[in-house]
Amino acid sequence: DTGVSQDPRHKITKRGQNVTFRCDPISEHNRLYWYRQTLGQGPEFLTYFQNEAQLEKSRLLSDRFSAERPKGSFSTLEIQRTEQGDSAMYLCASSPVPGTGYTFGSGTRLTVV
């Protein structure tokens, strides 16, 4: 078990382009979470999955954001028509069951220029 993996580690994109990030959770973990963190702030909740079902989506997530977890394994987070305000670290975490604490990946640093 290699922990939670996120790809890519860094992404630089031009404003208006679409980007997609991938997260591979710990294999036996049913819960998968996405958070966003800007400099000097704590992570903010975006969305989470129980297996393949997306159970909650933050109001922070505009309709330009979409997340999927097909077959309850890896997850993707897509941002369409990126804006400079989307520049942040996107963090993925997983847990075996609710309330057992998170294991985080190393994050994807997005820079929109």
Next chain:
Amino acid sequence: KQEVTQIPAALSVPEGENLVLNCSFTDSAIYNLQWFRQDPGKGLTSLLLIQSSQREQTSGRLNASLDKSSGRSTLYIAASQPGDSATYLCAGGAMAGKSTFGDGTTLTVKP
């Protein structure tokens, strides 16, 4: 809505000192409280998890406590070392699994 506050935002101590980091939360119906360490530009590393039924957890030089009635958690670091320099974040977990994070305390331990 759960709100989590960490004060101070930054702390500098000499090597060898014992120190306490503070975390306050507004909703006492917290399910768990998790402390993390974050190095610059990196992800979060879990340090300690306290379930709502517990009062404290210990790992090596770290001890975390939870007082739901007062809405407070503390992280105690004994005999601090320069390698402990990092940002420490606390997160209050809800039963459904979603967590609310504080903005962290950035610790600098000077040799």
